[in-house]
Amino acid sequence: MSEYVFESLEKTLETHIPGAELKEIKRILYGKELRKLILPQTALDAALERDFDLQGYVFEAAPEQLRAPSAVRVGLIQNKIILPTDAPVLDQITALHKRVGEIVEVAAICGVNVVCFQETWTMPFAFCTREREPWTEFAESAEDGFTTHFCQELAKKYNMVVVSPILERDEIHGGTLWNTAVVVSNTGTVLGKSRKNHIPRVGDFNESTYYMEGNTGHQVFQTQFGKIAVNICYGRHHPLNWFMYSMNGAEIIFNPSATVGALSEPMWSVEARNAAIANHCFTCAINRVGVEYFKNEFTSGDGKKAHHDFGHFYGSSYVAAPDGSRSPGLSRTQDGLLVAELDLNLNRQIADKWNFKMTGRYDLYAEELTKAVQHAFKPNIVKE
Amino acid sequence: MSEYVFESLEKTLETHIPGAELKEIKRILYGKELRKLILPQTALDAALERDFDLQGYVFEAAPEQLRAPSAVRVGLIQNKIILPTDAPVLDQITALHKRVGEIVEVAAICGVNVVCFQETWTMPFAFCTREREPWTEFAESAEDGFTTHFCQELAKKYNMVVVSPILERDEIHGGTLWNTAVVVSNTGTVLGKSRKNHIPRVGDFNESTYYMEGNTGHQVFQTQFGKIAVNICYGRHHPLNWFMYSMNGAEIIFNPSATVGALSEPMWSVEARNAAIANHCFTCAINRVGVEYFKNEFTSGDGKKAHHDFGHFYGSSYVAAPDGSRSPGLSRTQDGLLVAELDLNLNRQIADKWNFKMTGRYDLYAEELTKAVQHAFKPNIVKE
Structure with a gap:
């Protein structure tokens, strides 16, 4: 335990x-030491009162002659679910809206320009159960759902881009489900959506029961604060997925996730x-936090006894930079908001230095790769 | 300092x-705790007497019904150069043969089946200087050079596969130079060679002055102890390079390197x-160790004063496993031999679990990717 x-x-x-x-240990583990972001006292007080971990860091770049610094503040939000998983669906969603809304309010005080929530943030991560009901009722339209409307209000109110990963119901394609991040512009317009490209079949991640591999490719969203992309959860294990977002111009790639300690920490x-x-x-x-209890027990395909929870989602949300530096992680156990000021000029500076x-x-x-995907592919193996 | x-x-x-x-810290930083390999007292004594760091770990796999465990012992050798960089070329090479030979002898006592040396192990990493002489004189034939003969003797004597990364002189193609790993079978036969696929242009890594991107693709070598591949140094920054070796069936990928603290640690x-x-x-x-002094000063393209060394090669050689676990690193400052027993069955077990x-x-x-490499490629960017 x-x-x-x-x-x-x-x-x-x-x-x-x-x-x-400690200085050496941190250099090796975290890269160059980041300056702490000085956050408004009202934000610090609110975080304390609302019981979440609030941390802020600055990723600096060198001054240039022809480009001004391109500082954008991102906010990463990690949280537990609020109500028991057998509470009425709409109550659960509304409680999460309220909780995340109050964290976003603090993000706004901290000057955040782009905020991203955790994977399927309006619901428990119930795909371990393989049950249809009530979980599929959490699915909403990406363009016109209850949650998207909520995010549009936040976006307009705080002049903030909102990345909102939800369980999507796609009515115009037969009511299919998708694991989708909705990108809402700071104007309140739905800029588009990015579906999860790689679906796990590991441990209790029974998501392939519910939805298929995303068909939105590797779109990048040009926002007022920079070009962003969303690589959802299991896509982080696939280097080609990150790569293709980058080839399409992403300056910041969000990875909203839900993952547990024993498996992936x-x-x-x-x-x-x-x-x-x-x-x-x-x-x-970004990773969710806490343990989620389900009324009906389920098994994990590992020979162990049936049980009622998925394990401990370990939070630890962090930001990583192209120069190999990274922020500390948020708490492993508590809700949190990580505010990071990123000078996007660093991307080109590091690219010009390392040239990958x-x-x-x-x-x-x-x-x-084109050859390797053919059925008749012959691996290039030299034998004595 | x-x-x-x-x-x-x-x-x-x-x-x-x-x-x-500590247990939790190690779990998060290193994955599951590895069993220490019990090494023969004669090996421990020899390492002490010969002044190098000797560590041993076991990467275990679960028992299977149809496959026996597939344990192979690899040896990673990191070392400083021996003589000053202005000593006669042949003396420098011979001194390194002697030093590495005495570490290989200990590897043999530890039951190592496949040993890999550091990048261009027979010479100082002199490419920072951009000088031709005497550095290009360190180049040798991969198939028939002094160093390959030396490795063939080691291979036969100890029944050990030897991966020997050298500066190669390719006489049959106009005497060109390459950064090449020679793979010598435990029978003493040269199984083949693998050239460095990605050449750096960063900091003092002026290797593009000396040799071009390798043309041997992503060959994998079927040895008696498993299928191995060699991704030399800067190729480790390129996820596609690792990937393509893996697609060709590599069970173990060696990454002989030479890299310095300030840049990449x-x-x-x-x-x-x-x-x-x-x-x-x-x-x-695998990374080399120590500071190498060059008689003629050189600059680093960073506006700082001309100087005589490349910085500190920080060793820290380690082995990583498909389940996310890794061994501790060898010393940052001292020559070393890391012996790791790998049950190669773990690869398929983890593949069957995670399914990447x-x-x-x-x-x-x-x-x-085929589209992205076209000149007329249009990034997939959504705008408001």
């Missing part, structure tokens, strides 16, 4: 390791960060 | 953090590990 009480890696390091060594700090490095862009990894796009030999890989 | 005295991240954590928390623990996770295989990252190859949608990416 230790994972439930262990609050954060960073706090443990800071508590126990003396100054000079040692990978969490590796994957989004590797993507930021490999693609010369910022990545924002230039040295990437993509023509070679296009050719090799 | 702190990086010169800081010996290892793991030692600092173990010194300062109390037991229960925060990326070091991320990239090879991400590749092991994303590709369901083992990766072995199945959920990878490579046909989609082959198509998108």
